[in-house]
Amino acid sequence: MDQDQLIQRCIDRDRKAQYLFYKKYYSFFFGVCYRYVQEREKTMDLMNLGFAKVMLNLKKYDKSQVLEKWMKTIIINVVIDEFRKTKTYKEHITIYDQSALANMNENATEPEYRGEILEAINEKLAQLPPVTRSVFNLYAIDGFKHKEIAVMLNIPEGTCHWHYSKAKQTLKEHLQRQFSM
Structure with a gap:
């Protein structure tokens, strides 16, 4: 069928x-x-x-x-x-100033241990606060725009940007420590 x-x-x-x-x-x-x-x-x-x-x-x-x-x-x-x-996500939301947004390097080198890296990313994502994890997933994986995510989660767009930047920064630091990138 x-x-x-x-x-x-x-x-x-x-x-x-x-x-x-x-x-x-x-x-x-x-x-x-x-x-x-x-x-x-x-x-x-x-x-x-x-x-x-x-x-x-x-x-x-x-x-x-x-x-x-x-x-x-x-x-x-x-x-x-x-x-x-x-209202689980409300516990993890803080309104952040636009100045708190971090500049992240968009270009990452692709090491040869892709499986290990994906596992490390998933483990670290699981440790992020629910809203930060959701914003990262919605933006980076599911392709929603920050404006759409802000409406979905009922948070200011700047806060949405902050959560995404925070997730990227946390993942980047974790990968650098774990794989000496």
Whole structure:
């Protein structure tokens, strides 16, 4: 069964098709949620909520879009809505002056130990405060603009820039220490 058929059967509430869809995109859903939450149990909750929202809105999916990008947007919104609802992120937000924004070197050399570096980055990202981690993920990985992220997280755009710079600086320092770059 191709993707269009699977989607149509899911829209028609075919349980078997929904299970196949869930199984097919499980790691995708999990990966997106885990990047933001870093807790397995919470990730599972948000992933299942995101899956339910995708199923409920699948009839609105425009086939001219890439399905994964469309689903990722829904999942990210579920995660951000959860942040807003629980106000977890508020504990980690501080309003910073524009002068606090650090200038970071955009050019990094690519060492030969790529797997180790990716592992080190993921470990350090997991240690960042939730908002800093979310801003970094939304900007660097998911491609949102700072203005969009500021609206999503209900923070000033300057604070958004600060969180991104702080994440980059922390990652850069960690990698330099660990790999003597």
